[in-house]
Amino acid sequence: MYSVNGWKELSGKVKISGSKNAALPVLAATLLIRGKITLHNVPQIGDVLTFLEIISQIGVTYRFEGSTLFLDTTFLDLANFNADMIKKIRASILLLAPLLHYFGNISIPFPGGCSIGKRPIDAHLNGLKSIGYDYIVDEEKIQITGSLLSGNIELNAGFGVTSTENLIVANVLRPGITTIQLSAIEPHVMNLIGFLRAAWAKIKIRYNHIIIIEGVEMLENTIEYDVVSDYIESGTFMVIWALCAKEYIDIENARYDDLYAFIAKLREAGVRIEHLGNDVVRVWRAHELKAVEIQTNIFPWFPTDIQSPFVILMSQAQGISRVHEVLFEGRLNFLVELEKMRGHVAILNPHQALIFGKTPLTSAQVTSWDLRAGAAMVIAGMIATGETKVTNIEYIERGYENFIGKLTKLWADIKKV
Numbered sequence: 432m433y434s435v436n437g438w439k440e441l442s443g444k445v446k447i448s449g450s451k452n453a454a455l456p457v458l459a460a461t462l463l464i465r466g467k468i469t470l471h472n473v474p475q476i477g478d479v480l481t482f483l484e485i486i487s488q489i490g491v492t493y494r495f496e497g498s499t500l501f502l503d504t505t506f507l508d509l510a511n512f513n514a515d516m517i518k519k520i521r522a523s524i525l526l527l528a529p530l531l532h533y534f535g536n537i538s539i540p541f542p543g544g545c546s547i548g549k550r551p552i553d554a555h556l557n558g559l560k561s562i563g564y565d566y567i568v569d570e571e572k573i574q575i576t577g578s579l580l581s582g583n584i585e586l587n588a589g590f591g592v593t594s595t596e597n598l599i600v601a602n603v604l605r606p607g608i609t610t611i612q613l614s615a616i617e618p619h620v621m622n623l624i625g626f627l628r629a630a631w632a633k634i635k636i637r638y639n640h641i642i643i644i645e646g647v648e649m650l651e652n653t654i655e656y657d658v659v660s661d662y663i664e665s666g667t668f669m670v671i672w673a674l675c676a677k678e679y680i681d682i683e684n685a686r687y688d689d690l691y692a693f694i695a696k697l698r699e700a701g702v703r704i705e706h707l708g709n710d711v712v713r714v715w716r717a718h719e720l721k722a723v724e725i726q727t728n729i730f731p732w733f734p735t736d737i738q739s740p741f742v743i744l745m746s747q748a749q750g751i752s753r754v755h756e757v758l759f760e761g762r763l764n765f766l767v768e769l770e771k772m773r774g775h776v777a778i779l780n781p782h783q784a785l786i787f788g789k790t791p792l793t794s795a796q797v798t799s800w801d802l803r804a805g806a807a808m809v810i811a812g813m814i815a816t817g818e819t820k821v822t823n824i825e826y827i828e829r830g831y832e833n834f835i836g837k838l839t840k841l842w843a844d845i846k847k848v
């Protein structure tokens with residue numbers, strides 16, 4: 432549990448860590464390579480450590496030196512693989528493509544993770560079926576068997592992030608041309624493509640969400656690559672600085688361009704944000720905020736993963752703000768926690784809510800409904816009177832590297848108890 436004491440004024444600067452959602456697909460893709468891989472800027476967070484534990488059961492060895500991760504993927508086999516580990520994190524769905532590549536058939540339980548909605552995987556399975564793998568799905572597990580077809584094939588990723596990533600990984604070594612329609616183009620998808628290109632995969636990106644892959648026979652076996660910094664962590668900190676900075680706080684590796692739609696909404700609400708160059712962003716404390724409307728959507732629109740932190744900012748804005756969470760029907764559930772702190776909200780349906788402000792928040796014991804909503808409750812605690820207790824913090828630690836350490840370094844009063 433975190434104990435958060437509110438109304439501390441923060442000052443200093445912060446550096447953004449490597450992105451969870453970029454590191455995980457790159458780790459999955461390392462399984463296509465038999466050799467030695469060096470990855471820089473890897474965040475040491477719960478989901479990455481769990482993912483490493485899973486792939487170490489398939490034979491991968493690894494060691495960290497700071498944020499640099501050295502992996503050896505030379506010897507892979509399934510003899511010691513405990514498929515139950517898959518249940519621990521949703522991102523283990525990314526193992527479908529590399530496991531099929533080596534072992535031709537797999538039987539794994541449904542991946543677990545944050546409970547933010549239904550999270551179907553039809554785009555993954557239908558894509559794999561089109562390239563030669565049949566599947567049977569029951570309540571507990573997914574069984575896939577088959578063998579890879581050659582030739583030119585068109586697939587539909589349905590704008591899903593991990594479905595696009597799985598389909599890319601499944602096709603880089605497939606003989607023929609693969610055209611992936613309705614691809615996600617989030618920065619982490621681009622980072623995966625960059626990694627595979629560094630290993631000599633042939634991948635082109637068209638302007639209209641189309642990715643074209645020309646299968647190659649093998650990938651380079653010694654690679655060094657940088658994981659991109661986390662634009663979601665950066666956006667989360669922008670909200671915190673707008674609410675809690677003494678004057679202003681600078682963010683290094685801020686991913687300004689990737690966050691443009693989000694930053695536009697912060698500015699519309701009255702937050703002063705300066706882009707200082709070299710990817711440093713200065714966020715000023717906002718003393719008067721006004722209500723805004725947001726709608727989450729696929730990149731480059733407002734990211735669903737920073738919707739809940741932004742809602743805390745809305746609770747401090749004058750007027751009625753509206754949230755439309757398009758992607759996940761569970762991502763407004765956390766509003767019941769905000770109500771425990773005397774936040775004033777109206778949930779219109781699973782995808783839409785109104786936030787009434789400006790509402791002074793009071794401390795309470797609240798829980799993390801998911802990773803991002805957990806971070807949102809810490810932010811709520813930082814602007815509430817008294818001590819707020821945030822439980823279920825393992826969600827937060829799955830995805831934010833040293834979240835509390837970074838905040839306390841800037842004089843926030845937060846303790847893990």
Ligand code: EPU
Nearest residue numbers: 452522550551552553554555591592593594736758759802
């Ligand atoms: N969808 C389908 N069918 C599919 C796949 C997705 O209908 O086969 C729909 C989903 O229902 C949802 C939408 O597509 O409405 C987006 O889901 P997506 O597949 O893109 O989500 P994901 O790949 O499971 C990744 C991130 C999430 C992030 C979403 C959206 C990783 C490991 N996870 O999930 O990150 O919210 O994309 O950007 O990259 C987080 O970091 O807190 C997190 C949950």
